[in-house]
Amino acid sequence: MVNSAFFCPLSHEGVLAVRGPEAGKFLQGQLTCNIAYLNDSHSSLGARCTPKGRMLSSFRILSEGDGYLLAMAAELVGPQLADLKKYAAFSKCSLGDESRDWARFGLSDGDGALVALGLQLPREADAVARGNDLVAIRLNDGRVELWVPAGNAETLQGRLATQLREATLNDWQLAQIRAGIGQVLGVTRDLFIPQMLNLQAVGGVSFKKGCYTGQEIVARMQYLGRLKRRLYRLSLDADTVPAPATELFSPVHGSSVGEVVLAARAEHGCELLAVLQEDAVADGRIHLGSVDGAPLATLDLPYTLDRDREIQR
Secondary structure (H helix, E strand, O other), X not given: OOOOOEEEEOOOEEEEEEEOOOHHHHHHOOEOOXXXXXXXXEOEEXXXXXXXXXXXXXXXXXXXXXXXXXXXXXXXXXXXXHHHHHXXXXXXXXXXXXXXXXXXXXXXXOHHHHHHOOOOOOOOOOEEEEEOOEEEEEOOOOOEEEEEEHHHHHHHHHHHXXXXXXXXXXXXXXXXXXXXXXXXXXXXXXXOOHHHHOHHHHOOOOOOOOOOOOHHHHHHHHHOOOOOEEEEEEEEOOOOOOOOOOEEEOOOOOOEEEEEEEEEEOOOOEEEEEEEEHHHHHHOOEEEOXXXXXXXXXXXXXXXXXXXXXXXX
């Protein structure tokens, strides 16, 4: 099912825009990623944190026109917009919700469709190709996000349908889970520091840029700390998909040892990403909802954690 070529609308996310001559300078002091690395051919994952290093949002960011667009969970756009406006009062930039201005589609094994649309997208992660009012972004696992002005969405969807089958959002999120890309949602806001979602391993944190909100905590964890909770991929033999923020338990502790980050139906049962305590994973007995709940099994992630490589960004 999910390994075949498909496309699907990415209607679960919204778009926050920051525009103006000081948009980059403003965002550089707010986000974990390095704005200096962004250009017409390169995008990035990233996050915005509290002063204590807890993630308020995670997103895909790209440069566009006179500013930047951040795609994040739709329910976070409003709160992030209101919060950022407090800090942007003295910067020459404007902020807005451009969710209605853009339509976004996810493509799996869809490079042939891109060629038919006149786009040549490099294979490296975070690469961007533009043309014919389209923006294509290469994701870490080879999938593609395709952005188009909302007025052209119906035409584009029709053209994609001649090349690929239209799948459900579940298929897209299952591929995201298998790529090991966590995401902050409304119910998990302010729960995780970036390293708990392995964001530093997938290019979403820069340790060479200047200060940003929460930077001290994030850097201290990378250089001096020992992370006891991080993102894992798991399987669950159940038909019901657990909701984000559902607690996970282990006999190792009498209380919760983690939370579901993202979950989707798989060919057999469900797969999910969850932030878990290392000792519970080492023990191997992890259960959904309670110590007597359905058992989960750990699965491999497609990348490795390498602190030395991560701090070079």
